[in-house]
Amino acid sequence: MVTNVTSFGRSGLSDFVLQRVSAVVLGAFGLCVGGWFAVNPEGGHAAFAAWFSSTPMVVFATLAVGALVAHAWIGMWTVGTDYLRPHYFGRASTVVRLAYQGATAALLFLYLIWALAVIWGGLNGSTPPATGEMPALPHASAVGEAPPAEGS
Amino acid sequence: MTSERPVEIAPTSYLPVTAVASITHRITGVALFAGTAYLLFLLDLALDSEAGFARAAALIETGLGKFALWITLAALAYHFIAGVRHLLLDFHVGDSLAGARRGAWTTLGLSFLAAAAAGAWLW
Numbered sequence: 001m002v003t004n005v006t007s008f009g010r011s012g013l014s015d016f017v018l019q020r021v022s023a024v025v026l027g028a029f030g031l032c033v034g035g036w037f038a039v040n041p042e043g044g045h046a047a048f049a050a051w052f053s054s055t056p057m058v059v060f061a062t063l064a065v066g067a068l069v070a071h072a073w074i075g076m077w078t079v080g081t082d083y084l085r086p087h088y089f090g091r092a093s094t095v096v097r098l099a100y101q102g103a104t105a106a107l108l109f110l111y112l113i114w115a116l117a118v119i120w121g122g123l124n125g126s127t128p129p130a131t132g133e134m135p136a137l138p139h140a141s142a143v144g145e146a147p148p149a150e151g152s
Numbered sequence: 153m154t155s156e157r158p159v160e161i162a163p164t165s166y167l168p169v170t171a172v173a174s175i176t177h178r179i180t181g182v183a184l185f186a187g188t189a190y191l192l193f194l195l196d197l198a199l200d201s202e203a204g205f206a207r208a209a210a211l212i213e214t215g216l217g218k219f220a221l222w223i224t225l226a227a228l229a230y231h232f233i234a235g236v237r238h239l240l241l242d243f244h245v246g247d248s249l250a251g252a253r254r255g256a257w258t259t260l261g262l263s264f265l266a267a268a269a270a271g272a273w274l275w
Contacts, residue, residue: 020242024239030228046201048205049198052199067200072184075181076182079181104185111189115192118195118196
C-alpha cells in the first residue's frame with residue numbers, strides 16, 4: 001500500500017474515497033444554498049438568516065465545512081505533489097512543497113474556525129437576526145436570551 | 153532524482169480535450185480555494201445583520217465585487233459539473249476513449265452555459 005505522511009487519510013485509497021464522499025456533500029450543500037437564492041432572489045437578511053440558522057441547516061453547514069477541509073486538502077495536496085517536484089524545482093522542491101502545504105493547512109484552519117464561527121454564530125457579539133422567528137440554535141443562546149418556549 | 157526514466161509528455165505538443173477538461177478541473181479547484189474566502193466573507197456579512205446583508209449586497213453590485221463573485225460561481229459550476237463527470241467515470245459511465253472525449257466536451261459546454269447564466273443573473 002502506498003502511503004504518504006502528508007496525505008489526508010495516510011492512504012491514497014482513503015483519500016480517494018474521502019474526496020468523492022466530500023464532493024457529494026459539498027455538491028448537495030452548494031445546490032441547497034444556491035437553490036435558496038434562486039427561489040428567494042429578494043430574500044433579505046431576516047429570511048436568509050432564519051433559514052440558514054435552522055437546526056437542519058446548521059448541521060448540514062457544519063458537515064459541509066468538514067467536507068470542504070478534507071476536499072480542499074486532498075485536492076491541493078494532489079496538485080502540489082504533481083507540480084512542486086524536483087523536475088521543476090530541483091533540490092528546493094521539498095522545501096517549496098512543504099511551504100505550500102503549510103500555507104494550505106494554515107488557510108484551511110483559518111477557514112475552519114471562521115466558518116464554524118459564522119455558522120454557529122454570535123461568538124464575537126454579533127447581533128442575532130430578527131427575534132422570535134428563530135429556533136433556539138444558535139444565535140439566541142449566544143446573547144443570553146432564553147430560547148422561546150415551544151409547544152407550550 | 154537523477155533517474156533516466158521519462159518524466160512526462162510535453163503538454164504543449166499534445167493537448168486533447170480530455171486533458172483540457174482535467175487541467176481546468178484543477179485550475180478551478182485551486183481558484184475555489186481562494187474563492188471560498190470570498191464566499192465565506194459574504195456569508196458572514198449576510199448572516200450578521202440587516203446592515204451586513206446590505207453591505208454584502210452592495211459589494212456584489214460593485215464592478216470588482218460582482219466580477220469576483222462571477223468568477224467564483226463560474227469556477228464552482230465547472231468544478232461541480234466536472235466532478236459529476238468524474239463520479240460517472242468511477243462507475244465506468246463514459247470511460248471509453250470516445251465517451252471520455254464526449255464527456256469532456258459536454259463538461260466544457262455545460263459549464264460555458266452555466267457561466268453565461270450566472271453572468272446573466274448577476275448583470
